[in-house]
Amino acid sequence: MSRWFTKKNTLVIASAMLAGYLLLILTVTNLGQNKLEESRDNELHLRISHYGELLSNYFKLAKHNSSMIVQDKAIITFFGNKSSGMSMTYGLGASLFNLRDLINKQLIYPQDKLTPVFSRLTLIELDQSIIADSENKIPFNYQGIDISYFKKSPQTLFIAKVDDDLAIRLSTTVYFHNSPIALLIAEFNKEQIISLLTALEYEGSGSHITLRSRKGDLFIWDSLDTASYAEKTHAHQDLMHSFHLKEEIIGAPFIIEAWFENINDNDLFTSKWFVVVISLLAIPVFLSLYYLFYIEHKNAQLHHQIINSKKRRKELSKHNTELECEIKKRQLSEQKLAYQATHDSLTGLPNRSYSLEKLNHAIAHSQRTQKKVLLMYIDLDNFKQVNDTLGHAAGDEILIETSRRLSSALRKTDTVARLSGDEFMVIINDLEGYEQATEIAFKMHYLFDQPFQIDKHLFHTSSSIGLAIYPDDTDNAETLLKCADMALYKVKGNGRKNFSFYEAKMNDEVNRKVAINLRLHAAIKENSLEMYYQPLINLKTQKIIGAEALMRWTDSELGFVPPDEFIAIAEKNNLIEQLGSFALNTAVHQAAKWQKITPMQIAVNFSSVQFRNCKQLLNDIENVLNTSALPPERLDVEVTESLIINQEGELFDMLQTLRSMGVELSIDDFGTGYSALSYLQKFAFTKLKIDRGFIMNLSENEADQSLVMAIVAMAKALNLKVVGEGIETKSQMKFLNKIDCEIGQGYLFSKPLPADQFEELLKDPDAIQKLING
Structure with a gap:
């Protein structure tokens, strides 16, 4: 034992123990430094990655906001x-005010909502003219x-680059009818971007x-000790190897680049105190303890930072x-708006577009399968009566029930749509031919045989259907719809409650009506209309006692146009009052x-449309009698019996005024309407x-003879003179x-x-007899 515990051994042992103790201290210290650096490095990567994710979501939300604004x-x-x-005075000014108000509202900072992401919004037309700008003081830089x-x-x-400054902008194209029409330029609030990227600094x-970015750099943050950006960049080049981080922004042309200060570590192996540590065991121990406490303190600080970072990450x-x-809510809202833009709000059916x-x-499917497509244009007959009598709520119920009936009667591959009002469209795919189309048309008609029940009341209606077939009738959707519409128009003209296939001549009829309308405007301006006169004959004396004024039109391009054709068009296109005024003035002055x-x-005929303004028509008759000096009793105003059925008020007063002036009144085409005795009285x-x-079959048909005799007897009982129209044979006369029918015409x-020719007849007293005897 004495040999073992020698001074040398003790010194060696002590030195070894000291060396081992110091080595242990240095090892523990080195591990602590590595752990600290690893933890700090992870925290920095996490921070920069978080900034990148946050900025990416920020731009994503900005794009969504901009898309919602343009829609x-x-x-x-x-x-x-x-x-x-539309002009600025009528409608456009108001819509422009609403548009600018919408843009300005995007930049308001409400206390209870998210801060707006834009500092400026500008709506620019494609010709670079500015429609609206949230910044009025500073002109927009293009x-x-x-x-x-x-x-x-x-x-x-x-x-x-705008005036040596970096501007971050988002361009969103505004579409109208699927075509680009303007750009919404949104300028980001750079202060808000800086705030997002300094949340943990x-x-x-x-x-x-x-x-x-490629256009330039945006300075975000600096807490280094250098004075200027150039110095910062130069002074920390040595840090770039271990603490220089980059992060690309998803969905944006940016890269986040960051530098961080190095951790202050003391390399004990190169320190001047290393010899002192080896020589004096106490000092290295205390220094090592102090250094361990220092590392622990640093770790505690870093742990506290990590806790705060986790807390902020949680927030x-x-x-x-x-x-x-919020994005999901806006997506649902966007989906709802998209549905509303493509479907009818009442029936839920696809709308016109x-x-x-x-x-x-x-x-397109038909072109691939080489089969046909049937298009049905369906219109409910007399639907207006439902709204007028039962109200619009009842009309809506009928429209909803109609959509249900149509949808339930068709295949899932077929389409039912509501075009407008009481008009529906049905698209039948994979049509085999006309026989199948006819069967489907009958099936659609039968859907309306069962009445509609509204508030315990039954209401009957029917349908008119126009049919067109692709590719037989046309090769595109727009024209196919027009073809079906023309077929429907024919059904309506023939009395409704039926169906009709499109025919090529229908287009010719439409083109003729358009041509007649255009040429009729020209005829009125050029004064190319004429008045013809057919004699009214006293059947007993066979003398001319009057004439019926009839309008005739021979166009330079269309040739002779029948009166019933151009007058019907004039009534629909607001030209009948001009024609009626021409006929009245020409006939009365000629008769004078x-x-x-x-x-x-x-005798002058008047359209029922002219009687919509009875006061104006009465004033015109009074004026022409005054200017022509024709005695009132020499004017005969002819009225169709369909006009006076259920008429009260102004029409009754006007006719009474004419009779009090001495003007005679004739009821025209008697027997073709309601033929009620009440209005005759x-x-x-x-x-x-x-x-x-x-009169046509009067000589051969006994039933017509009996009917005419009854009409004459009834007229005599009411003190009415009788005029027989369309006399063509002596036997009829x-x-x-x-x-005892007094007057004839034919x-x-x-x-x-x-x-001029009628005047020749007037001058010859025997002219009519000559014509009869022929």
């Missing part, structure tokens, strides 16, 4: 009004904006952050969750001149004109004369003649 009703309404030619490039992309995030963090995660919820898209798909030859009466008529349809005596 707002205020912007769509403004461009809709502008495309329709630098970096290529209109032709941006309009090709729905959204583009880009960076521009503080003055003692020892960091420098820059947001880099940011909660914030991101709220953002995700979406149905045309469906029709295009059906045609003929009074010098022989006293005679002039109520209105002060002087003549009754039997329709030519009853003799029969009417025999039953081709037996004369066809309608121009004024």
